[in-house]
Amino acid sequence: MLPEKPVLVAIFLIGALGALVIMLVVAGGNTAYPTQQQNITPAGIDTVNETSAPSPETVFCIESMTERRDLSPEKCEELDIPRSITEYDVVVFDTQKIRDVLLRGEPLTLSLGGQVFKTDLQEHTTDTESRSIGIYSFAGTLLDVEKSEVVLTVSDRTLLSRIRVNYTEYYTDSTGVPDTRCPERILHYAYSSDDVVPEGPPGRLDGSFLLLFNISNGEYPEIPRDSTADDFIRAGWELVRIDDADLKDLPAVNRTIRADGRSGIELTDDEFMTIRERYDGKIVEYNGNYYMISGYIA
Numbered sequence: 001m002l003p004e005k006p007v008l009v010a011i012f013l014i015g016a017l018g019a020l021v022i023m024l025v026v027a028g029g030n031t032a033y034p035t036q037q038q039n040i041t042p043a044g045i046d047t048v049n050e051t052s053a054p055s056p057e058t059v060f061c062i063e064s065m066t067e068r069r070d071l072s073p074e075k076c077e078e079l080d081i082p083r084s085i086t087e088y089d090v091v092v093f094d095t096q097k098i099r100d101v102l103l104r105g106e107p108l109t110l111s112l113g114g115q116v117f118k119t120d121l122q123e124h125t126t127d128t129e130s131r132s133i134g135i136y137s138f139a140g141t142l143l144d145v146e147k148s149e150v151v152l153t154v155s156d157r158t159l160l161s162r163i164r165v166n167y168t169e170y171y172t173d174s175t176g177v178p179d180t181r182c183p184e185r186i187l188h189y190a191y192s193s194d195d196v197v198p199e200g201p202p203g204r205l206d207g208s209f210l211l212l213f214n215i216s217n218g219e220y221p222e223i224p225r226d227s228t229a230d231d232f233i234r235a236g237w238e239l240v241r242i243d244d245a246d247l248k249d250l251p252a253v254n255r256t257i258r259a260d261g262r263s264g265i266e267l268t269d270d271e272f273m274t275i276r277e278r279y280d281g282k283i284v285e286y287n288g289n290y291y292m293i294s295g296y297i298a
Contacts, residue, residue, distance in 0.1 A: 058089065060163075060170050060190035063109035063116075065094040065101075069179070069187065079175040079187060087195035091172075092185045099154045102138055110142075112163065112170050113192065117142040119150055157186045169193040208272040208295050210252050210265045216289040227290065232283045240278065241285045249274055253293060257286065267295050 058068070069090040071079075081088060101108060107118040121140035130137065135155045142148040145165060152161040163170045175187045213220040215227065224231075232239055247254040252265045253275070267275070272295045284291045 058111055058114060059087075059192055059195075060089065060091070060172055061111040062093065062098060063111070065097050065108075067092040079177055079189065081175065081189050084197045085189075085191045085195060086197060088189045088191035090175075091188050091190055092179050092182060093159045093172075093188060095154055095157055095159050095185070098159060099136055099156075102152075102154065103136065107143065110163070112165060113168070115165075117145060117148075117165070119143070121150060121152065157184070159188060208267045208269070210256060210267055210275075211294045211296055212253065212256050213292045214257075214289055215283075215291060220292060229285070232290070238282045239285060240282050243286070247286075257291070271295075 060066075061068075069092060071090050076090065079090070098108065102121060102123070107120060110117045110119065119140060120143050121138040124137040124139055125131070135153065137151075137153045139149075139151050141150060142163070142165065147164070147166045149164040150161070151163075152159070154160075158174045159172055160174065161170075161172045170190065170192050172188050172190045175189060177187045179185045179187050215223050216225055218225040229239055242250075247257075250271055252267050252271055256265055275293055275295045279293045280295070284293050
């Protein structure tokens with residue numbers, strides 16, 4: 001039986017987050033950060049284990065495992081945070097503690113916009129390659145919140161997440177810049193969908209990449225490879241059929257489909273926006289095969 005669309009969307013997002021974390025881990029091991037980024041003088045909580053009561057001004061906080069850094073606008077500019085995000089917090093996570101708590105099957109206590117929630121998460125174990133290098137992905141919900149969804153990927157130094165509460169989404173992303181107070185940790189930024197400028201492209205389109213799965217070839221294990229159009233429609237998916245004329249506007253998708261590739265090709269700004277506007281979150285049919293196609297920013 002084909003799983004319902006919300007379940008598969010969560011799993012697909014895990015794949016995108018996992019791919020992004022792998023890129024950050026690989027890049028982090030070989031990157032020499034500019035001197036000016038090392039001169040950030042953070043303020044706030046002194047130790048990772050010290051906590052304070054969540055305030056309405058806090059966008060995202062994991063209890064006892066988050067520090068907020070209060071930086072000047074000039075220092076924030078050096079972090080290369082997308083300009084489409086108008087409000088955000090710069091934070092540091094105890095990612096190893098977060099990972100250990102989740103692997104024990106215990107909930108996290110979150111503060112989202114000043115409201116406190118607990119998570120109910122399950123590990124996504126099919127990506128053995130990521131797990132073998134210490135990258136773990138989880139999906140689930142917030143306890144006692146009917147319209148909620150949590151997708152989270154964590155490694156030794158990076159936490160990427162998307163959390164939906166009713167009609168608001170909360171995100172955490174990595175800057176790739178070490179914290180000067182705790183150099184073994186990485187500065188992250190947290191923000192909500194309410195603080196993103198709706199029009200215009202995201203701020204870092206020079207780092208957008210393709211994520212593509214050929215469902216009909218069995219590349220997406222959560223969906224049976226013999227699924228039909230009727231199966232997808234019954235499960236709540238929108239089906240989009242494309243042909244060679246459409247692929248002329250999708251050169252990276254075209255190359256990937258014809259080479260049986262899966263992900264990682266860099267996208268132009270135009271192709272990224274075309275994918276986001278026409279195909280993201282949908283099932284794409286081409287030449288008798290079904291695909292999931294998305295773009296992500298790194």
